[in-house]
């Protein structure tokens with residue numbers, strides 16, 4: 001496995017692979033990899049001849065009061081996990097390699113990004129779209145892999161790839177959970193013991209919502225009420241949002257009559273966690 005730090009190194013390697021007729025999968029990450037990332041890599045390895053994983057904490061997708069500085073990083077551990085999972089090339093650029101002096105071009109979206117996480121993180125999706133568009137242009141993969149835990153991100157990237165005619169297959173992979181149900185996230189590392197226990201409320205609340213839908217409830221407001229009241233019963237939890245939107249245009253729904261995303265964002269202490277499920281998908 002190679003580690004490339006420049007755009008040119010990646011291009012040379014990928015061009016070589018393409019000359020040999022190999023298909024290429026891309027797994028974009030911000031590092032501090034866990035089982036969730038590993039499942040994306042495993043899927044990419046099974047569907048492509050060669051796999052590139054990017055490890056880049058993208059400054060552009062963090063707001064001014066967010067956790068860019070404290071975001072966990074451990075490149076040695078990430079490299080070991082990538083190697084074991086079958087990655088062929090890690091792209092690990094410095095911010096200056098991605099955003100040179102005078103950088104001033106962005107990829108943004110008018111739909112899909114205003115609600116859910118976009119409401120409380122107004123610059124986030126412009127940063128995500130810009131960096132993912134750059135990664136697509138650098139690696140030019142056949143397929144790219146994203147976790148469903150960031151369901152809005154997955155929907156946004158699919159839309160962007162279609163709008164901008166990338167011709168890249170965008171693959172969504174299921175949420176990977178701890179044994180007790182907490183969705184795996186690099187940010188779980190911020191939680192102390194008490195908060196870690198309190199964080200289980202996200203999955204607990206969503207499970208109650210899922211049960212209602214499975215029992216035939218179709219009124220979005222009543223499902224949201226149930227999810228909200230389960231979360232509010234946890235003293236360490238503060239709701240950012242509880243939403244039910246169409247999957248995958250992310251428009252609010254009143255009556256559930258097709259695939260929907262039921263999504264929550266909750267502060268546990270200072271840590272903002274997200275989780276979701278998709279219901280009535282074919």
Ligand code: PAF
Nearest residue numbers: 028029030058128131150
């Ligand atoms: O999901 C992430 O880790 C990031 O948002 C991504 C897609 C790697 C872009 O920085």
